[in-house]
Amino acid sequence: MKKKKIVSLLLVATMALSMVACGKSGDAGKKASENGDSSSDTPLVIGWDAMSQKFSPFFAESHPDMYLDDKCVQIGLLGVDRAGQYILEGIDGYKAEYNGTEYTYYTPSNIKVNENEDGSVTYDIQIRDDMKFSDGEPVTIDDVIFSFYVVADPTYDGPSTFASLPVKGMEEYRSGVSTLSTLIAEAGKDNTDFTNFTEEQQKAFWDAVETKGAEFTQSIVDYMVENAGVAEGDVTAAAAGWGFELPAGATTEDFFLAIGEQYGWNFASMDKEAASVTIADSFPADVVAMSTTGVETGESADHIEGIVKTGDYSMQITVEEFSAPAIEKLGTAIAPMHYYGDKSLYDYDNNKFGFPKNDLSLIRSKTTQPLGAGPYKFVEYKNKIAYLEANENYFLGAPKIKYLQFKETQEADKIPGVLQGTIDLAEPSMSKAAAEQISGENSNGELAGDVLTATLADNLGYGYIGMCAKNVKVGNDQGSEESKNLRKAIATVVAAYRDVVIDSYYGDAAEVIQYPISNSSWAAPQKSDPDYEIAFSKDVNGDPIYTDGMSDDEKYEAALNAALGYFEAAGYTVTDGKLTAAPAGAKLSYEAMIPGGGNGDHPAFGILTGAKESLAKIGFELVINDLSDSSVLWDALNAKTAEIWCAAWGATPDPDMYQVYHSKGGTTHYEVNEPELDALIEDARTSEDQSYRKAVYKECLDYIVDYAVEIPTYQRQNAVLYSSERVNIDSLVKDPTPFWIWMDDLATLEMN
Numbered sequence: 001m002k003k004k005k006i007v008s009l010l011l012v013a014t015m016a017l018s019m020v021a022c023g024k025s026g027d028a029g030k031k032a033s034e035n036g037d038s039s040s041d042t043p044l045v046i047g048w049d050a051m052s053q054k055f056s057p058f059f060a061e062s063h064p065d066m067y068l069d070d071k072c073v074q075i076g077l078l079g080v081d082r083a084g085q086y087i088l089e090g091i092d093g094y095k096a097e098y099n100g101t102e103y104t105y106y107t108p109s110n111i112k113v114n115e116n117e118d119g120s121v122t123y124d125i126q127i128r129d130d131m132k133f134s135d136g137e138p139v140t141i142d143d144v145i146f147s148f149y150v151v152a153d154p155t156y157d158g159p160s161t162f163a164s165l166p167v168k169g170m171e172e173y174r175s176g177v178s179t180l181s182t183l184i185a186e187a188g189k190d191n192t193d194f195t196n197f198t199e200e201q202q203k204a205f206w207d208a209v210e211t212k213g214a215e216f217t218q219s220i221v222d223y224m225v226e227n228a229g230v231a232e233g234d235v236t237a238a239a240a241g242w243g244f245e246l247p248a249g250a251t252t253e254d255f256f257l258a259i260g261e262q263y264g265w266n267f268a269s270m271d272k273e274a275a276s277v278t279i280a281d282s283f284p285a286d287v288v289a290m291s292t293t294g295v296e297t298g299e300s301a302d303h304i305e306g307i308v309k310t311g312d313y314s315m316q317i318t319v320e321e322f323s324a325p326a327i328e329k330l331g332t333a334i335a336p337m338h339y340y341g342d343k344s345l346y347d348y349d350n351n352k353f354g355f356p357k358n359d360l361s362l363i364r365s366k367t368t369q370p371l372g373a374g375p376y377k378f379v380e381y382k383n384k385i386a387y388l389e390a391n392e393n394y395f396l397g398a399p400k401i402k403y404l405q406f407k408e409t410q411e412a413d414k415i416p417g418v419l420q421g422t423i424d425l426a427e428p429s430m431s432k433a434a435a436e437q438i439s440g441e442n443s444n445g446e447l448a449g450d451v452l453t454a455t456l457a458d459n460l461g462y463g464y465i466g467m468c469a470k471n472v473k474v475g476n477d478q479g480s481e482e483s484k485n486l487r488k489a490i491a492t493v494v495a496a497y498r499d500v501v502i503d504s505y506y507g508d509a510a511e512v513i514q515y516p517i518s519n520s521s522w523a524a525p526q527k528s529d530p531d532y533e534i535a536f537s538k539d540v541n542g543d544p545i546y547t548d549g550m551s552d553d554e555k556y557e558a559a560l561n562a563a564l565g566y567f568e569a570a571g572y573t574v575t576d577g578k579l580t581a582a583p584a585g586a587k588l589s590y591e592a593m594i595p596g597g598g599n600g601d602h603p604a605f606g607i608l609t610g611a612k613e614s615l616a617k618i619g620f621e622l623v624i625n626d627l628s629d630s631s632v633l634w635d636a637l638n639a640k641t642a643e644i645w646c647a648a649w650g651a652t653p654d655p656d657m658y659q660v661y662h663s664k665g666g667t668t669h670y671e672v673n674e675p676e677l678d679a680l681i682e683d684a685r686t687s688e689d690q691s692y693r694k695a696v697y698k699e700c701l702d703y704i705v706d707y708a709v710e711i712p713t714y715q716r717q718n719a720v721l722y723s724s725e726r727v728n729i730d731s732l733v734k735d736p737t738p739f740w741i742w743m744d745d746l747a748t749l750e751m752n
Helices: 002-011 015-021 027-035 063-073 141-152 170-174 180-187 199-227 235-241 252-262 267-273 285-292 411-420 432-441 481-496 498-509 552-569 605-616 631-638 675-685 690-707 742-748
Strands: 044-048 094-098 101-105 109-115 121-127 177-179 294-296 307-311 314-319 376-382 385-390 403-408 452-458 461-467 510-512 573-575 578-581 589-594 621-626 644-650 710-723
Touching: 044 411, 063 376, 063 385, 063 403, 063 742, 121 141, 141 170, 141 307, 141 314, 177 180, 177 285, 180 199, 180 252, 180 285, 180 294, 199 235, 199 252, 199 285, 235 252, 252 267, 267 285, 411 432, 411 452, 411 710, 432 452, 432 498, 461 481, 481 498, 481 552, 481 605, 481 690, 481 710, 498 510, 498 605, 498 710, 552 573, 552 605, 589 605, 589 631, 605 621, 631 644, 675 690, 690 710
Parallel strands: 044 403, 589 621, 589 644
Antiparallel strands: 094 101, 109 121, 121 314, 177 294, 307 314, 376 385, 385 403, 452 710, 461 644, 461 710, 510 710, 573 578
């Protein structure tokens, strides 16, 4: 269960990308169409990470599930090109040059954006009229409308954020509705008013809370006793360490009620807090269903005013105001209403959209068996293998390979598996050791050769070392100059060790970055920019720390001297070049958590080790907590107890910073909470001028670096490894990028 929390953290910033990227096709798709039927019955066996069998365009959560469904089974309303630009005219083909080559991209839609005089924005959507789902049923605009209404439903709890858009009438459609679990919880155990639920439902709910709910939180208490030094039976202390404030003498049931209240009694969301016992596996199914069963308790509209059907293959969506990131939220998969919903329940003119409002049970029932209009159709999942077959109805032509097998494969077995023939393709984690292993198998000593072929592209994300401003500060003000200077002192020494360590770990498969943004983003500052700076390379007076020609040891010494200046400015007592006392609210020792498996297997481990040894020379202790169970880190981040940690962010084509850095964002581990930064982030959303947005985002990035809550560490590359002997290397994706991967040209991949 703890792995579930890791997935949720790492994917929180990538969900939007996965929802818009499905079913993209370019030149390769056109060639598939021209080549006609599938040409190979030899299956392509893909080494894949473990799947949770949520192969749903609406409810998939993990990377393996989402990408299998999005890229293979479904088609998306829109897509992006190799540079990450959204394609708004893809029906007849959109041409764009990348790396000196012109590519043509085909998508199911054309989308025209119109800004209205009242400040609202209208998206006129036209889809192709020649598409079919894999079962032969035609794709129409009704399927698109159905899909939008699913993710807009008041009881929807999947990854799509479409409902957060200010679509005209969205608030009225979602208001006046509560879930059954919320109503029963708020009414209390002694309720006698059964207007909105039955007495039997109330009893079932509270019986589950008193028994299974208490077991759920008891498992958290047990975990905190074993791993965090909490006294046996001290529920209040365990809850505090988990991020919940409870009165002295609280019970495990009190703890469960607090979790329920925080998550609005959505059991799927509450399971993110699980230690070992889960709600999904232990609660009765009828009680679990209460958190996704909607009950209208007040006035609620029966349709969304801003979603308008304009033809059999066209529609219009109106939002109240312009927001640059809005376009990606329109990228829902075009799911078949006749399969996921009920055609008899669709009557657009009478505000019926393929399922009963507030009841997604029919859609949820198809989660493990997807159907769509993508290049492949799902056959079955069996013995840790997902079997897919070419979709002869794919709108860009049947794929060249008829059968796919996604085979669950451990990381250590990916390269040997391709080499030995148990799999044909895999995505191994790239490091210097992995590159040497691959090159060593080829007669030419290169990454691409007669035995193995590895292609590399920047990862859509980056590695970083973070600090929580609330926990690493001076006094009570985390935004004071003294607090910033404390964090800059630590960051200056840590940053000095990045170059040598990252090169040692990754070699050519990664590079050190200087700003907290993926280098793959159009908003990332470039070395050629006149105001580009090396992160944490100036002292407390603003003077450069390093000079040309310095050796590595000289750089480390210069960084340490600069750190002393920052510590002193933060209020630390410095005597004979050493720290002897910390100011109020600060310490001489801070913990850095790193998920290195307990044996230092992490690209930043060497960075922390070097910084620890250096800082010890001046009387400062950096305690490295190398976690064998990485879930401890995610628990600490969620509970806001972590001081310093190592992790990585995912990203989306649009570099919107709201989720991570805005005070109201959903993943704000840094606790910056500054109105000035919030205003900059909001300002960048209001313009469609990319050059203006890039300039504003540069201000945001400078603000974050100055606040010293994030040390940008590395931009790594993703690898795709093929068997040169079994896969036709001439058919591989051309010019792969973070936005255009091997799965986007899967339809034209060939076996030898």
